[in-house]
Amino acid sequence: MNIAIGKFTLESLTTGMYINPMDVFREYIQNSVDSFDEAYETGLLRPGEEKILITINQAGRNISIDDNGVGLAVESAVAALADIGNSRKRSELNRGFRGIGRLAGLSYADRLVFTSSHFGEAKKTEISFDALRLRDLLVPSHDQSIDITELLNRVITTQVSPAPMDEHYFRVELSGVRTDSGLLASDDVYDFLAQSSPVSFNTQEFSWAKEITDKAKEKGHVFSHYNIWIQTSGSPRQVFKPYADKYLVDKSRRLKDAITGVNVVPICSTNGDLLAVVWYAEASYSGAIVESRLRGLRFRKGNILVGDHQTVSGAFKDPRFNGWVQGEIHILSSRIIPNSRRDDFERNEEYVALHEKLSGLTAEITKQLRQASNERSQHALDFRHAEETIQHLDAGLASGYISPSRRGAVTKKIKEVKNSLSYLTPDSEEELERQYDIFHKLDIILGTVSGGTSYMALNLMSHLSQTEKKVLERVFRTIQMEVDEETATRLGDAIVEAFRQH
Known part of the structure; x- marks a missing residue:
């Protein structure tokens, strides 16, 4: 033939x-x-x-x-x-x-x-x-x-x-x-190689590198990595994996998430053979990862990328959740073989077994994502309650007489709000700034309430001495005793305005 x-x-x-x-x-x-x-x-x-x-x-x-x-x-x-x-x-x-x-x-x-x-x-x-x-x-x-x-x-x-x-x-x-x-295009080439090549982590940008390496070794796998350099003009540039401690999750607000820990998990067959070792980063999971070079669990064989950031998405019940996490699945079984295009693996019994095992891991990751979402919702409620309390206090204390009992109630409320927020661990720099801003405003109100007189308007006049404030306080009380409320308010406002311009 x-x-x-x-x-x-x-x-x-x-x-x-x-x-x-x-x-x-x-x-x-x-x-x-x-x-x-x-x-x-x-x-x-x-x-x-x-x-x-x-x-x-x-x-x-x-x-x-x-x-x-x-x-x-x-x-x-x-x-x-x-x-x-x-x-x-x-x-x-x-x-x-x-x-x-x-x-x-x-x-x-x-x-x-x-x-x-x-x-x-x-x-x-x-x-x-x-x-x-x-x-x-x-x-x-x-x-x-x-x-x-x-x-x-x-x-x-x-x-x-x-x-x-x-x-x-x-x-x-x-x-x-x-x-x-x-x-x-050298920058694009570098970006591709950083994601796909068998290179090491950049320990200057990714402080979790040693922990991942050590934990993987304990599970029976040592990452192979090699020195790769790119040169266009000037000195060569060494290629590293792109992972970093912080990464963007909201481009419009420039909101970043930060890695809080790493998990290294062995994936074994039913007879105990080691199929793969997985590492993934824990975080606040504040949103989907913006940069595609960091996004998603990814398959690697011989520490070389197989597929892309979407290939593992099918192992998640809700595929979009793969975009919220970053990590790698290092295939160790010799029977799980990349296809000729290296965009996935050949479909065989070992590969099916791997996917079944991965579905349990991705379910656990999804559970962590949902838990983080619930905690963020509670954070949002706590912050909103604190800010509404500040608005209420500001409106109630903008002017007028503050009785000792009222002063005590305000002080107690401020302490309650501060205590409720002190137990929160901000998930982002934005939340940290928001928490600081609330504490700052509450401290101002607390300082004003305990300023020495029963009149907020007088307490806010920092150019007056304490003696002058006490004298004006006696004038206000006398007016309130001698005339009706409308007239007392009009005269009080006129006196306050006069002293503001003083």
């Missing part, structure tokens, strides 16, 4: 496979970190010595991705880089194992070049793909009799040349990168 694989299969494995141009970086990085793991095993590198440098030349429309992993030996380089879907990697050991990821750059550049040198060989191998010609050959009107092997032979060139014996590296070069691909 003669089976031919048509040339358009290659288009399905490039443009059809990688819809998001940024996936180019993820594919090459996962190959690099597999190389680092091999370098650790052979003693060529120690953890921390590894480095991936991504250089973006926007003006020249060029991108290079360099790593100092084991590299490829000359005898295996052509087969490793030119064969399609024939990878020697194993899914249980390696992040990239299907043998198609290296094709990712063909859709977004005019030329794709791989250069590699293996430690101990005085040679380097360069394999170049003419992506511009490839796209021309893939036009339907072009020779349709070409099969995929002939197509690749027409666009691939190889070269072996001398190199220092002690060099070991792998380099990817993309030339003539499409300007509309977004691959040359």
